[in-house]
Amino acid sequence: RVTFDPVCTRPPPPVVNNIALIKLLPTLCTKGPEVTMTYLYNKFGSVFTVSILWKRITFLVGPEVSGPFFQGSESEVSQGNFNEFTVPMFGQENGFAVDSSTRMDEIRFYIDALKPSQLRSHVDPMLREVEDYFGKWGEVGVVDLKDEFNHILMLIASRCLLGKEVREKIFGEFYTLFTEIEAGMNFVSFVLPYIPIPVNRRRDRARVKLTEIVSEILRSRKICNRVEEDVLQKLMDSRYKDGRRTTEAAVAGMIIALIFAGKHTSAVISTWTGACLLTHEKFLDAVVNEQKEIMRTYEDMIDYNVLLEMETLHSCIKEAGRVNPISIGLVRQAQKNIIVRTKEGVEYDIPKRDTLVNLVMLTSKLPHIYKDPEVYDPDRFRSGRDEDKVGGKFSYGIFGGGRHACAGEAYAFMQIKIIWSHLLRNFELKLTSPFPKADWSKYALEPKGKVMVNYKRRHLASN
Numbered sequence: 001r002v003t004f005d006p007v008c009t010r011p012p013p014p015v016v017n018n019i020a021l022i023k024l025l026p027t028l029c030t031k032g033p034e035v036t037m038t039y040l041y042n043k044f045g046s047v048f049t050v051s052i053l054w055k056r057i058t059f060l061v062g063p064e065v066s067g068p069f070f071q072g073s074e075s076e077v078s079q080g081n082f083n084e085f086t087v088p089m090f091g092q093e094n095g096f097a098v099d100s101s102t103r104m105d106e107i108r109f110y111i112d113a114l115k116p117s118q119l120r121s122h123v124d125p126m127l128r129e130v131e132d133y134f135g136k137w138g139e140v141g142v143v144d145l146k147d148e149f150n151h152i153l154m155l156i157a158s159r160c161l162l163g164k165e166v167r168e169k170i171f172g173e174f175y176t177l178f179t180e181i182e183a184g185m186n187f188v189s190f191v192l193p194y195i196p197i198p199v200n201r202r203r204d205r206a207r208v209k210l211t212e213i214v215s216e217i218l219r220s221r222k223i224c225n226r227v228e229e230d231v232l233q234k235l236m237d238s239r240y241k242d243g244r245r246t247t248e249a250a251v252a253g254m255i256i257a258l259i260f261a262g263k264h265t266s267a268v269i270s271t272w273t274g275a276c277l278l279t280h281e282k283f284l285d286a287v288v289n290e291q292k293e294i295m296r297t298y299e300d301m302i303d304y305n306v307l308l309e310m311e312t313l314h315s316c317i318k319e320a321g322r323v324n325p326i327s328i329g330l331v332r333q334a335q336k337n338i339i340v341r342t343k344e345g346v347e348y349d350i351p352k353r354d355t356l357v358n359l360v361m362l363t364s365k366l367p368h369i370y371k372d373p374e375v376y377d378p379d380r381f382r383s384g385r386d387e388d389k390v391g392g393k394f395s396y397g398i399f400g401g402g403r404h405a406c407a408g409e410a411y412a413f414m415q416i417k418i419i420w421s422h423l424l425r426n427f428e429l430k431l432t433s434p435f436p437k438a439d440w441s442k443y444a445l446e447p448k449g450k451v452m453v454n455y456k457r458r459h460l461a462s463n
């Protein structure tokens with residue numbers, strides 16, 4: 001139940017005092033945010049506030065207190081201006097440069113372009129990219145999984161999201177430009193997005209160039225009356241609520257935003273999946289056996305429905321995302337006083353204007369939802385256990401939830417499953433570096449350092 005309080009009748013959440021915060025600094029520096037936040041959660045409970053200078057930040061942990069955060073409307077819980085740094089990355093005609101109603105239209109475009117009925121047409125292009133890419137690996141070799149996944153996912157994004165003009169003619173140029181825009185996501189640019197330092201200048205030049213490239217593609221499709229199956233086409237054909245067509249600059253910005261939202265995140269989850277499977281023989285055997293089983297029925301044929309049958313692989317990917325943090329928390333701004341009720345039944349009134357941080361990283365590890373939460377156990381998602389469903393809405397926050405739930409979740413699972421099903425069928429893999437730690441220094445978390453794997457080609461027999 002979402003409740004917004006016009007007159008404060010409940011107490012505000014407990015506040016962590018400044019001395020306690022200073023004492024926690026060494027823990028934060030040496031052990032990282034997960035340990036620090038777990039300490040605060042154990043001490044103060046599922047809702048607590050930290051005051052830094054004039055800023056109040058209220059942290060939320062767990063599904064019981066997450067309803068208003070995920071379900072509140074923009075006038076109740078807004079995305080605020082925390083994403084201002086994305087404006088020079090994605091341009092002035094979309095995202096956080098435009099009003100919230102236009103932004104909601106864009107989210108509808110994304111959802112429409114990435115819904116299951118649209119995804120079927122992406123399976124073949126994804127399969128082709130994956131077969132070509134791993135076809136270039138030798139008989140045996142050593143690779144950094146993180147690097148490999150970043151590369152293959154960029155190829156898939158350029159084919160399925162942008163389309164064949166970019167993929168077949170100017171992939172190299174696109175890759176360089178996108179990397180320069182991505183570099184705009186650093187700490188300095190986050191705080192001061194418009195400061196004219198070299199990295200920001202390169203980001204701005206790259207965005208202008210990418211916008212030109214996308215505009216040219218759109219114009220050429222219109223002139224030749226050519227209609228493609230990619231997401232670019234869907235965005236180009238979308239209409240705002242008032243009937244306006246999307247502009248070339250807006251489409252360029254939206255497509256950059258989509259690649260930004262989906263490429264790195266999918267590469268990170270693919271890498272964690274590899275690290276987890278290659279250190280858990282029981283689940284590696286289970287996913288290999290599932291591939292054999294599927295091959296017995298469909299031989300080498302893979303389509304959208306066959307991918308849906310890879311349930312064990314699905315759970316292994318989902319569990320890799322649960323155990324390994326990909327985001328510390330999601331951020332919003334309270335536009336009204338908000339009442340939350342903890343699982344113990346205590347009600348708090350969170351004051352209007354508080355910054356809200358939903359610590360999805362801790363929610364994924366709550367022992368009252370996940371049995372032995374630190375253990376990699378994909379079976380917890382099997383029917384009969386369904387720990388995330390039993391835990392209630394918002395128990396699995398890796399893809400967010402509610403109004404701004406990830407629009408690309410199904411697309412992400414599809415591409416990660418295609419990659420892993422190919423690897424399992426065609427290679428024996430061994431992790432040679434230690435199990436990676438999370439790199440907390442990155443804005444978008446990822447495994448720290450290289451994730452080295454030995455591979456040996458094989459052809460998995462179905463019998």
Ligand code: HEM
Nearest residue numbers: 107110261262265266269330398399400404406407408412
């Ligand atoms: C494993 C990969 C992925 C993860 C872990 C992930 C995670 C997330 C999360 C946590 C959010 C919510 C952010 C918030 O509430 O502030 C989100 C939103 C979003 N994601 Fe993903 N994502 C992934 C892949 C993708 C892909 C592949 C695409 C598109 C091709 C995509 C497109 C989006 C979009 C458009 C939104 C914004 C939705 C909105 O604001 O309403 N994501 N994602």
